[in-house]
Amino acid sequence: MGLVTGEPGRGTFVRHQAGYDGPEPSRALPVPRVADLSFNQPLAHGQADQLRLALRALSSSGGIESLLRQHPPGGRAHDRAVVATYLLDRAIDAAPAEVVLTGGTQQALDCVLRALTRPGDVLAVDALSYPGIRLLASQHGLDLAPVPVTPTGPDLDALERLCRVRRVRAIYTIPTVHNPLGWVLDREQRLRLAATARAHDCVIVEDGTYAFLEAAPPPPLRALAPERTCYVAGLSKNVATGLRFGFAVVPARHVEAVTRSLRAASWGVPGLVVAIATGWMADGTVARLERARRRDAAARQDIARAELAGLDVTAHPVSYSVWLGLEAHQRPDxxxxxxxxxxxxxxxxxxxxxxxxRPRALRLALGTPPLDGLGPALRRLRCAIEAIPP
Incomplete structure (x- = not known):
């Protein structure tokens, strides 16, 4: 039930409930909120005006009536083609027919796992990873197999051993700007992971949620092993969390199964959301927002490095997260x-x-507070942590 926590060598403790330890975006606080560092919801100045303009343009377009009709599950051919074109900038060359539109990245993950796994299947996943994957594994009855992590990525020797001793059905990985540790796997690591998946006939589920923050990443796994890689991403972090638009790029032989699982879950994505998202992809708005996000994330990391200097900090230099290690006497909860x-x-x-x-650490999400409020919030955080007695 999550009411206790254990630490090797120290024992078992009743867990405090104030800290964020699940995928929900907010928790109540006992005092007025200073900063939400639990969940990344970056927004740039002027995005509300962009939405107003998009809605006005749609209202005067000749095809607005089509937004009131049900779109086919997985999206219309034209909309899939827009996403496929957008993905070329991520070195993903996919046919529009291999793109399935979803209501966000989480739904893309859900549909892929629902389609390609069965209860009891083994899902290999980093020992520290995106919280939503644990929730989905529980929902689908999957056996999570944690892979130890190193400062530069998952322990690929351990992954290979795991695949030799257990029948691993799928490998979930975040190779570009990992959540929460920020690593970017180099080309050799990616090739090795792909080779392991091929040798043991595993599906690769590649999460590209934060990949836009790395301006020149190595090729995605989808490009290195397209026959077995399902690439999932969306517009939550690069555009807006409230848009709830995502997609899965899947091998052609799996498109029907993934689309069927989407139809069973929600039928598809609302036409209005698709129109806004694909319109912004096509006219360059998404690309401009991604460039702005990279500048913003770099500025926030500069602030974090200055305010947390001397502490145990792990972070990608252009990202919205900091992994903060704690002292031996400091329990995270x-x-x-x-x-x-x-x-x-x-x-x-x-x-x-x-x-x-359970490492003795916190994840700090830097993307939600206003930029001029981040430094004071981190200063206050540091003072509070350093005041905790041994």
Whole structure:
């Protein structure tokens, strides 16, 4: 039930409930909120005006009536083609027919796992990973197999051993700007991961949610092993979390199964959302927002490096997350409770752990506070943590 937490060598403790340890976007605080560092919802100045302009343009377009009609599950051919063209900038050359439109990346993950796995299947996943994958594995009855992590990526030797001793059905991975650790796998690591998947006939589920933050990444796994890789991403972090637009790029032989699982879950994506999202992809708005996000993320990391200097910090230099290691006497749930009393909401390592090991760490999401409020919030966070007695 998540009411206790254990730490090797220290014992079992009743968990404080103030810290964020699940995929919900917000938690109540006992005092007025100073900063939400638990969930990334970046928005740029002027995005509301962009939405107004898009809605006005749609209202005067000749095809507005089509938005009131049901679109086919997975999207219309024209809309899939727009997404396929957009993905060329990510080195993904996919046919429009291989693109399935979804209501966000989480739904893309859900549909892929629903279509390609069965209850009891083994899903290999980094020992620290996106919290939503743990929730989906539970919903689908999958057996999560945590792969130890290193400072530069998953332990690929351990992944190979896991695939030799267990029948791994799928490997879930975030190779570009990992959540929460920020790594970017190099080309050799990607080739090796793809080779392991081929040798053991595993499906690769590649999460590209934050890939836009790396301006020149190595080729995605979808480009290196297209016959077995399902690439999922969306517009939550590069455009707006409220848009709820995503997509899955899947091998042609799996398109029907993934589309069928989408139809069973929700039939498809609302036409209005698709029209806004694909319109912004086609006219360059998404690309401009992504460039602005990279500048914004770099500025926020500069602030974090200055305010947290000397602490145990792991982060990609152009990202919206910081992994903050704690001292030996500091339990993450207790630290989160202390910060909550200061009006600061954070995530504990529990949210990201896919196995029994719970690192003594916090994940700080830098994308939600206003830029001029981030430094003071991190300063207050640091003072509160350093004031915790041994």
């Amino acid at each position: 207790h630290v989160a409770a202390v910060l909550a009393r200061e009006g600061i909401l954070v995530s504990t390592a529990d949210a990201f752990a896919t196995g029994p090991s």
